[in-house]
Amino acid sequence: MIDPLSMLEIFRSYGRESTYSKLNPVTKFFLFVVFIIIPLISPSIFIQIFSLLMQIPLIIMSHSTNRITRSLRASTFFIIILIILNYLTTFNIIFSISMVLRLIGMIIASAIFMTGTDPAEIGDLLSKLRIPFQISFSFVIALRFIPVLADDVMMIITSQASRGYEIEKGGFLERVKRMIPILIPMIIIAIRRGHQLAEALETKAFGVSDKRTSYMRYRVNLLDLLMVSYGLLILIAGLLIVTTHLEIFPLLQL
Amino acid sequence: MIEIEGVTFTYEGSSKPALSDVNLRIEEGDFLLVTGLSGSGKSTLLRLLNGLIPHFYRGKMEGRVLVDGIDTREASVASLSKKVGLVFQNPEHMFFSESVYEEVSFGPKSLGMSKEEMEGAVRWALEQVGLWDYRMRSPWSLSGGEKKRLSIACVLAMKTDFLAVDEPTIGQDSLSKESLLLTFKRLREEGKGVVVVTHDLEWLDDLHPDELILLSRGKVIERGPSDMIFSSVRDLAINGLIPPCKYILSTLVEVK
Ligand SMILES: Nc1ncnc2c1ncn2[C@@H]1O[C@H](COP(=O)(O)OP(=O)(O)OP(=O)(O)O)[C@@H](O)[C@H]1O
Numbered sequence: 001m002i003d004p005l006s007m008l009e010i011f012r013s014y015g016r017e018s019t020y021s022k023l024n025p026v027t028k029f030f031l032f033v034v035f036i037i038i039p040l041i042s043p044s045i046f047i048q049i050f051s052l053l054m055q056i057p058l059i060i061m062s063h064s065t066n067r068i069t070r071s072l073r074a075s076t077f078f079i080i081i082l083i084i085l086n087y088l089t090t091f092n093i094i095f096s097i098s099m100v101l102r103l104i105g106m107i108i109a110s111a112i113f114m115t116g117t118d119p120a121e122i123g124d125l126l127s128k129l130r131i132p133f134q135i136s137f138s139f140v141i142a143l144r145f146i147p148v149l150a151d152d153v154m155m156i157i158t159s160q161a162s163r164g165y166e167i168e169k170g171g172f173l174e175r176v177k178r179m180i181p182i183l184i185p186m187i188i189i190a191i192r193r194g195h196q197l198a199e200a201l202e203t204k205a206f207g208v209s210d211k212r213t214s215y216m217r218y219r220v221n222l223l224d225l226l227m228v229s230y231g232l233l234i235l236i237a238g239l240l241i242v243t244t245h246l247e248i249f250p251l252l253q254l
Numbered sequence: 255m256i257e258i259e260g261v262t263f264t265y266e267g268s269s270k271p272a273l274s275d276v277n278l279r280i281e282e283g284d285f286l287l288v289t290g291l292s293g294s295g296k297s298t299l300l301r302l303l304n305g306l307i308p309h310f311y312r313g314k315m316e317g318r319v320l321v322d323g324i325d326t327r328e329a330s331v332a333s334l335s336k337k338v339g340l341v342f343q344n345p346e347h348m349f350f351s352e353s354v355y356e357e358v359s360f361g362p363k364s365l366g367m368s369k370e371e372m373e374g375a376v377r378w379a380l381e382q383v384g385l386w387d388y389r390m391r392s393p394w395s396l397s398g399g400e401k402k403r404l405s406i407a408c409v410l411a412m413k414t415d416f417l418a419v420d421e422p423t424i425g426q427d428s429l430s431k432e433s434l435l436l437t438f439k440r441l442r443e444e445g446k447g448v449v450v451v452t453h454d455l456e457w458l459d460d461l462h463p464d465e466l467i468l469l470s471r472g473k474v475i476e477r478g479p480s481d482m483i484f485s486s487v488r489d490l491a492i493n494g495l496i497p498p499c500k501y502i503l504s505t506l507v508e509v510k
């Protein structure tokens with residue numbers, strides 16, 4: 001049920017071209033933040049449904065339906081646990097459903113953002129937020145290496161399966177033990193990649209000059225203005241729904 | 255016998271099929287060579303043989319693959335690996351043991367061989383690839399070419415009826431290539447089915463494979479005895495492959 005490969009998928013960026021991917025990274029980040037905040041302002045089921053519906057245009061613009069279904073499939077386990085735990089603690093089925101919708105909404109928002117945003121854009125975004133380059137660079141590299149790691153994991157799992165190894169056998173403890181022939185190559189390969197990367201960066205004079213040249217230029221288009229207004233509108237609408245119809249719950253209540 | 259019947263496979267997220275309408279029959283004692291440019295679908299073809307496709311790789315598969323009459327969809331990869339051994343392109347993905355010896359014994363252990371049988375198989379496999387003297391070393395301390403040969407030994411020790419090897423000659427010096435050649439020849443004489451994917455046509459010409467398969471963009475565009483295909487130097491050149499030297503020379507002589 002917990003499939004490590006599909007979980008890594010959530011962080012994978014594809015760089016596929018879409019109307020959404022061509023937006024300014026700041027716009028995309030703003031929309032992402034809006035759709036993370038809206039579900040959190042209130043556990044009300046109306047807010048959750050509202051937030052889901054308002055994401056539909058973004059889903060269409062980013063061609064991310066495939067990705068979203070995969071992310072959701074990967075999170076089924078957590079979604080089910082969440083429903084059960086919520087129900088057992090509150091005995092309120094509406095509330096439990098609302099919590100699940102909140103999680104789904106946030107997964108969708110992340111999936112859209114990750115599908116349509118290149119790691120390099122995220123790096124530039126972080127620099128714009130005045131985060132030191134060393135840190136933003138490490139973050140971008142980590143994102144960049146997730147798909148590589150996912151490919152490695154796939155090759156390792158298939159290599160061992162081809163040697164007659166059954167990974168999914170036995171009870172829980174047995175299964176954990178059975179991960180060893182997968183984990184060891186994974187760790188060694190990851191460490192080696194790290195060393196190789198460091199060497200490659202050194203040979204390319206990483207960190208020699210304090211001033212880095214940036215070749216990416218981002219423009220603010222009409223569509224960006226439109227989308228930012230859309231985000232603002234939704235934020236206001238969300239707040240209105242909450243203040244006029246419902247009481248505000250503590251912000252981060254889950 | 256492995257039968258590939260009208261297989262078309264498209265990886266999830268990809269628009270073009272990696273293999274299209276491939277038909278192939280591999281019997282015990284056959285020797286099959288698969289070649290083609292990078293990205294032509296060679297590794298994908300190997301993934302069909304022991305069920306990695308469709309069990310592990312997501313995508314759309316048409317047609318079917320039968321191993322000794324069993325549809326690969328109906329059997330697990332672990333059970334198919336008793337019959338079909340697969341050596342991957344990159345050897346590093348499989349190593350996790352402390353010693354070369356332990357590493358090679360992993361496959362036989364998974365298949366449930368007896369202790370004596372396993373010891374014999376491991377020794378034989380390591381001798382085949384010239385690594386018996388390295389048995390106490392760590393797999394990670396070996397050179398690139400040695401790692402590749404170790405990965406071949408890991409699968410050889412499983413004593414499968416079929417052996418499929420992806421790019422065995424990468425990183426090998428001419429001596430190791432020669433000994434790999436001998437190993438494959440011997441396997442074939444023992445009645446095993448051998449499938450080898452390679453770019454190294456010069457090397458494989460010495461093996462006289464029964465059938466050479468030329469893949470291009472997922473399609474089998476040429477198949478037949480190797481000397482027949484190698485002789486059509488022009489076709490090979492069009493597909494970006496350089497046939498062994500002697501065929502080029504004889505073509506040049508003919509043209510003159
Ligand atoms: N896991 C995968 N997911 C998606 N597409 C893939 C995957 N593996 C391979 N492909 C694609 O399928 C096609 C065939 O790939 P394959 O690895 O079979 O080629 P190959 O002939 O083995 O190449 P090489 O000589 O470089 O090893 C390529 O276009 C490749 O990009």
Ligand SMILES: [Mg+2]
Binds near residue numbers: 420
């Ligand atoms: Mg390949």
